[in-house]
Amino acid sequence: MQTAAIRCPPMITHLRLRQTDSHGRFAAQTGLPTTNMPTPFEHLANFDRIVHEPARLAILTALAACQKADFVFLRNITGLTKGNLSSHLTKLEEANLIEIEKVFEDKQPVTYLSLTREGRDVLRAYWKRFDQVRQDLRELKPLRAT
Amino acid sequence: MDQHRLERVRLLSSRFQELQGLRVAVAGVAIVIAVGAYLFAAPAPTNNGALIALAGSFVLMAPGIWWLNRYYASAFGRQVWKPGRLPKLFVPAYCVVAWTLNAAIPSIPAGAPTVAVVVLVSAWVAIRDWPWRTYYLAAPVAAGMAFLASASGGGVLNPHLTLAVLFLTIGAAFVPIGILDHMLLVKLIHEARMCGAAAEPDRST
Numbered sequence: 001m002q003t004a005a006i007r008c009p010p011m012i013t014h015l016r017l018r019q020t021d022s023h024g025r026f027a028a029q030t031g032l033p034t035t036n037m038p039t040p041f042e043h044l045a046n047f048d049r050i051v052h053e054p055a056r057l058a059i060l061t062a063l064a065a066c067q068k069a070d071f072v073f074l075r076n077i078t079g080l081t082k083g084n085l086s087s088h089l090t091k092l093e094e095a096n097l098i099e100i101e102k103v104f105e106d107k108q109p110v111t112y113l114s115l116t117r118e119g120r121d122v123l124r125a126y127w128k129r130f131d132q133v134r135q136d137l138r139e140l141k142p143l144r145a146t
Numbered sequence: 147m148d149q150h151r152l153e154r155v156r157l158l159s160s161r162f163q164e165l166q167g168l169r170v171a172v173a174g175v176a177i178v179i180a181v182g183a184y185l186f187a188a189p190a191p192t193n194n195g196a197l198i199a200l201a202g203s204f205v206l207m208a209p210g211i212w213w214l215n216r217y218y219a220s221a222f223g224r225q226v227w228k229p230g231r232l233p234k235l236f237v238p239a240y241c242v243v244a245w246t247l248n249a250a251i252p253s254i255p256a257g258a259p260t261v262a263v264v265v266l267v268s269a270w271v272a273i274r275d276w277p278w279r280t281y282y283l284a285a286p287v288a289a290g291m292a293f294l295a296s297a298s299g300g301g302v303l304n305p306h307l308t309l310a311v312l313f314l315t316i317g318a319a320f321v322p323i324g325i326l327d328h329m330l331l332v333k334l335i336h337e338a339r340m341c342g343a344a345a346e347p348d349r350s351t
């Protein structure tokens with residue numbers, strides 16, 4: 001497994017040294033190995049980009065609160081244009097996070113969208129990881145100027 | 147995406163059916179017309195008569211609600227709501243409790259548990275969505291005032307009018323509540339459109 005020290009830019013990796021233990025000591029001061037403990041920035045780098053994109057996150061959040069919704073509803077509550085919404089929906093469908101169902105209601109074509117089971121799991125995991133990052137960021141202490 | 151925008155999306159999606167308030171307003175108008183007409187026309191109004199008038203109001207509100215369903219679907223889109231376990235259990239539980247109360251305590255009028263449930267649910271909605279939908283407190287306030295005005299609450303109204311007056315005031319309270327719900331829906335959708343247009347993401351990302 002790659003370490004974050006390789007993946008993250010230097011500006012981010014040096015912040016690892018600021019992470020403190022339960023006594024408020026920096027990792028470098030305690031002599032603990034720093035490479036095994038992922039920083040919040042590493043968590044951020046590992047976020048699922050399909051879900052993390054703001055418009056797609058809004059779509060998934062909207063669909064998570066209902067059984068299914070149509071294209072017009074999603075366009076209204078996300079404020080996206082038809083083209084952009086359609087493009088994001090295609091990406092989500094390709095990732096098997098949503099299902100697209102085309103039906104006729106009152107002789108009118110309606111496109112219904114719903115979260116797949118995988119989509120619900122991925123979204124739940126995303127929020128869990130997001131909460132973890134927030135928690136980790138709270139525990140980070142600023143580096144004191146010497 | 148900022149937290150506020152995401153929170154608005156979640157609120158809109160989870161409360162979309164409830165915020166279609168014109169249906170509530172139409173129901174309120176129908177109740178006011180039916181029960182008001184009964185109070186006006188009946189020589190000696192009774193609590194049972196008020197219940198029949200309330201049932202008659204469903205006939206009045208049905209076409210309006212049918213039309214409004216079509217309006218909301220075309221203007222704001224369609225959404226299929228997923229009821230949780232609690233709402234599914236609520237109706238049968240309510241029927242059992244109301245029937246038991248009416249059987250055990252004959253002095254409680256037949257429609258009184260329904261009024262109590264409407265008052266409690268309205269108060270719960272106001273608290274749950276605080277401060278967005280505080281106007282739902284209008285229903286408990288209206289019912290409380292009607293009860294105090296009736297003989298059962300120590301007021302001057304004929305005790306046989308209690309239920310009719312309660313229905314009338316709650317129906318009247320539903321009209322502004324429904325209109326305010328609809329206005330909140332329109333406002334939230336408008337804000338969502340404005341935010342979306344301002345922060346339109348790149349399709350290629």
